[in-house]
Amino acid sequence: MNDQTAEILAVQVRKLSRAFRGKQALFEVDLEIPKGAVFGLVGLNGAGKTTLIRHLMGLLKAKHGSVRVLGQDPVLSPETLMKRIGYMTEEDTLPKWLSVGDTLDFFRALYPSWDQAYGTHLCDLFGLARSSKLRDLSKGQRARVGLLVAIAHRPELLILDEPSSGLDPIARSDILEAIIRTVSEDGRTVLFSSHLLDEVDRVCDSVAMMSEGHIVESTTVEKLENRYVEICCRPVSHWDSPPKIAGVIGWKSSGDEWSAVVDQQVAGDLGMIEGLPITERRPISLMRWFTARASEGLRSPSLDVLNDVEEPEHA
């Protein structure tokens, strides 16, 4: 990453590959996240999202390819870099014998940029009592402590790996979304990995879809909406299976209507489907695009496996 790129990009991943026991988890992943973006990382289970994030956090060392976070190699400069990053994972890893107050004091000592007033404000907002022991809190309440710890030092880059799994729906919409908005309004960068596509749709301005270790598409939500459209038609007689047409993906039926996702360029030239008029063209949602792409089976990983084996943290 040269100086100019480091100014613009919060994350730059180049040709990152990783395999565990011969099974490829990442395959030549390229990813760029501009500073100030709220970036969603979506994909089915096992797509490689956490493996990618663990490389960004320096928990895994890039063996093939390169990783730069805020202009630095996360493995070479972990101490300085980690102070600039907030990280929350779905794993419930905070020490349960500590109280909320002790946990906050511990992390405050780690982060020079810890904002005490903001931490206290978040504690009140999240309904957390300093005296409560973490072991006496519910999973969702501990997830709130994890979120607080990730953001109270006002990180330049906030990485949330499936944060919603521990949070109840109210905490998700009221707290998580508010936090993500606050961080982004501050001009900071958020990387948000989630299965909950409606949440990603609501808060993210850019999105990358992962499948089987590949980045299938990385784009802005706006470009996605401009690029794809959902088309609908009503077959006169029953379709056992929808027609295969280049550029038309993710067919699904609802009553006597069939709909599919189409690249606008293809859709523009497409007057009819199998001789049937297109009855409607609808704007695309992230969920519809995702399910359409996923239904295509996407890309298979290369057979050219790298034969790494499972390694401990920092491997």
Ligand SMILES: Nc1ncnc2c1ncn2[C@@H]1O[C@H](COP(=O)(O)OP(=O)(O)OP(=O)(O)O)[C@@H](O)[C@H]1O
């Ligand atoms: N330490 C490891 N040892 C062996 N295999 C691993 C290891 N970590 C990840 N994998 C494998 O790598 C693949 C990608 O896993 P990863 O956890 O990155 O996916 P994910 O997209 O985060 O999935 P999920 O949404 O289910 O959390 C999976 O097949 C997983 O089993």
